[in-house]
Amino acid sequence: MSVKFRKLALIGIGLIGSSIALAARRQGLAEVIAISTRKSETLEEARALNLGDIYTLDAVEAVRGADLVILCTPVGAYEGVIKTIAGALEPGAILSDVGSVKAHVVKVVGPHVPEGVSFIPGHPIAGTEHSGPSAGFPELFAGRWCVLTPAADVPAAQVDKLVGFWEAMGSHVECMDAAHHDMVLAITSHIPHLIAYNIVGTVADLETATQSEVIKFSASGFRDFTRIAASDPVMWRDVFLTNKEAVLEMLGRFLEDLSVLQRAVRTGDGPALEAMFARTRAIRRSIISAGQETAAADFGRPHEAPPAPAAPLFVREHGGGDDA
Amino acid sequence: MSVKFRKLALIGIGLIGSSIALAARRQGLAEVIAISTRKSETLEEARALNLGDIYTLDAVEAVRGADLVILCTPVGAYEGVIKTIAGALEPGAILSDVGSVKAHVVKVVGPHVPEGVSFIPGHPIAGTEHSGPSAGFPELFAGRWCVLTPAADVPAAQVDKLVGFWEAMGSHVECMDAAHHDMVLAITSHIPHLIAYNIVGTVADLETATQSEVIKFSASGFRDFTRIAASDPVMWRDVFLTNKEAVLEMLGRFLEDLSVLQRAVRTGDGPALEAMFARTRAIRRSIISAGQETAAADFGRPHEAPPAPAAPLFVREHGGGDDA
Incomplete structure (x- = not known):
């Protein structure tokens, strides 16, 4: 299924947000990518990395006209964010997130989601130990799972659309209960x-x-x-x-x-x-x-070669192979 | 310092033993490499991999005439091995090991080491999750530490020789107390x-x-x-x-x-x-x-690229860069 969003709004632009921006652009999943973050240094970093099309410190501006809004801030900031943006969310939009916990997100965000907006919490199970906008890369989600935890009353077509979005970025998607x-x-x-x-x-x-x-x-x-x-x-x-x-x-x-x-x-x-x-x-x-996981020993970590010997130390008189 | 051993005897040929065999041969550190192991399947595997020059199930035969003997079996087997080989160890030989614990090794092996043999316990801090003779590779020790715990009465020249052996395989060497x-x-x-x-x-x-x-x-x-x-x-x-x-x-x-x-x-x-x-x-x-350690994200684990989009989903009308 081909997925098309008019405007993708990313609220928060750390490792996950920036990787979504890069992957969505590479795969042509959104006409416009709007990036909003709380700190102006981070916003300027995102701009310098050319992660999106619109950069704003005002989450409301980012969300306005967006048909896909993804919360990419730490989970602790969600409640403040949803209270700020709730009034600007468009009917028919999908609201999702990338937090590592889901029942709590349903509890704090759910009650603020306006009628007509499809709230589909998500969790891409992918990451590295690095953080910030410069840590992102478009292959981050490839071959990794993304779990979605839609409530029963969310229209199936909306779930399918978000599934298609993640699949286009290379993820396998599974829907399950938040708990x-x-x-x-x-x-x-x-x-x-x-x-x-x-x-x-x-x-x-x-x-x-x-x-x-x-x-x-x-x-x-x-x-x-x-x-x-x-x-x-x-x-x-x-x-x-x-x-x-x-x-x-x-x-x-x-x-x-x-x-x-x-x-x-x-x-x-x-x-x-x-x-x-x-x-x-x-x-x-x-x-x-x-x-x-890779089957390569030691995660495929680089092992440098030992220094070459300065000169042959022995004249080898016996048989036997060379360097294995 | 260039290191030359006449005969290197490896008792046990798992990940560490086989890596020593490969690195020692590549660096020309021993004229002859003798490999001894308890199980004939393992010995045949070592032979098929061309890890040494002499293959024997008899540790005494491997040790005879060796000026460097390294115990590469699990530590639990050391006491049995030293009792078997003690009589065959040559005066002037260095006896070492690669076990992950050292005080215990001093306690169980030390008392059986004959006069004139330099017992220098060792621990190369290197490994992967794989085991067996086929898991070895000659770069395993490169850039890794090897700890030696020589007793005070071991001649300094003998310690230097073993230090040189490990350094030639690419290790950094540090001497310290076993405890x-x-x-x-x-x-x-x-x-x-x-x-x-x-x-x-x-x-x-x-x-x-x-x-x-x-x-x-x-x-x-x-x-x-x-x-x-x-x-x-x-x-x-x-x-x-x-x-x-x-x-x-x-x-x-x-x-x-x-x-x-x-x-x-x-x-x-x-x-x-x-x-x-x-x-x-x-x-x-x-x-x-x-x-x-590598600074590469996720240990440098491979991240596959996401699938290419089947066709452009949008005509991009706005400015902004290409795939980052």
Whole structure:
């Protein structure tokens, strides 16, 4: 299905907003792209990056005449934004967002959405640890999932239109209930981030001497956590403020399991440790075969070549192959 | 300093052993490379990959005449191996290893090392989630640290020779006390692995329907943990059996911090959450500037391009740039 929007309004222009702008333009999904943000420095950055067609600090101006409005600010700002723009939303427009939690968004935004506007919350499950308008790139959503959580009374044609928009940017789209989304994301995203932030914080508290060694030897596992823990702090604050119940539930399960593992370490229970470590490989394989991950070792991180030897150190007298 | 060994014996030929074999051959660091392993399938795999010059199931044969012997089996096998090979070790030879824990290795291997043999435990801080002889590649150690923990009575010339060996394979080398190594690695490596195994285990316990969604939406953070949790289960069992004290100490600190974070989520303490999430970025930056990580977004993981649009959807009438 070909998707055409007259005017796409992006309220907020961080990593996700800027990636939508770039992808939508590349795919020709909107005649005009209007960008609104609260800070003038950010707006100027977006303008310098040539992300859209209209740049304004006034969200109302951005929204006026738009048939697709996407909230791309941190979730904590949504309530203020919807109160500001509600009166300017056009009948027939689609209002969506990109927040990492959905039930909370339905709760704070829903009541302000005027009659005739289709509110379809969304969550593109894509991102990097970088933030801000310059972090965006048009391939960000390609091959990634986007979850939509439309209420039952939203016209199917409007949902189809938004599905088409995301598909055109390369996403796979799935519709589900907002509460279910929040529970699944709690374990796939929110708890991993909480834990990553936590362990990096534990290291930040170590004595200075040890800390510099931790940085030096971080390639042994820790550095993967630091990538996750480098994500936008305000966005993540809002996630934990707005998906509290699901996060605490999943954190409880995680901690129960960790107690079992801790006990196995304390008692030196080798068979239990090995069994727990062996069963997790199957999950990794499923993720790779589901196309959600590269099978390349170490995420395909670059490994530099070692320096060439200055001169042959030996005359090789035996058989055997050359450099493998 | 140019390093020359007459015969390098590798006991065990997994990811690390095979990478040493490939790097040592490429850099011309040994006249002969002898490979010994317990299982004949593994030995035949090593032979098919042309990793060495001599292949044997008999560790004693591999060690005989070797001036550098490196234990590359899981740490749990060391005691058996040293008892087997002790009598065949040549005076003047260097005995080293690649295990992830060091105090335990000193304790179980040290007493069996004959007079005249220099025992210099080692730990190349490098690896991927893959294991087995076919997982090795000669660049694995390039730009990575290798820690050596020589006892005070080992001749400096022997330490220098082993340092030169690792440097020739591209490593940076640091010598330190075995107990200190174990403490630093507990937080940079062992705890991250324990946590990653744990959260993947928590997911493995979810109902089947939710689990398939977790796999689908794993790109949101979880998949990074599954990579770490795909590492060799036997190796990691041995790490936790042999570095118990340091692991439990660091796990205690981690859990204390997690309680604080959990409480901030429960009480909805936004400023505390944001402050905790903000301070971890500095550590990431240090790791990148220390050359231990790529600054590329998402580890440089491949992002596919979205499909090209079938046809232009709009005639663009306004100004503005092309695809950015």
